[in-house]
Amino acid sequence: MAAAIKAVSDSGVPCYFIHGNRDFLLGKRFARESGMTLLPEEKVLELYGRRVLIMHGDTLCTDDAGYQAFRAKVHKPWLQTLFLALPLFGAQTHCRANASEQQRSQQQ
Numbered sequence: 056m057a058a059a060i061k062a063v064s065d066s067g068v069p070c071y072f073i074h075g076n077r078d079f080l081l082g083k084r085f086a087r088e089s090g091m092t093l094l095p096e097e098k099v100l101e102l103y104g105r106r107v108l109i110m111h112g113d114t115l116c117t118d119d120a121g122y123q124a125f126r127a128k129v130h131k132p133w134l135q136t137l138f139l140a141l142p143l144f145g146a147q148t149h150c151r152a153n154a155s156e157q158q159r160s161q162q163q
Contacts, residue, residue: 061090070092096111098110
């Protein structure tokens with residue numbers, strides 16, 4: 056994935072990234088390797104003469120209290136470091152369990 060994005064970036068197309076609900080662990084290293092610029096959670100920019108706000112929609116899911124609690128936890132740097140230290144199997148197991156819990160929460 057990083058190589059494909061890097062090819063686009065190297066061709067002169069600027070590539071930007073805002074973290075969302077499933078890619079919150081992508082960090083500076085991935086951005087550097089892929090030639091992307093990481094943006095903050097909310098970014099105001101000038102587009103065709105107008106100021107616009109860009110953001111990932113997961114921050115707007117305010118009725119989903121379970122997801123917002125999860126989001127607050129997983130954006131903590133110390134927890135991300137701990138998670139990335141897990142063996143791949145442990146990380147995958149945790150992600151599957153969390154996805155199932157999110158799905159149940161959304162169905163209620």
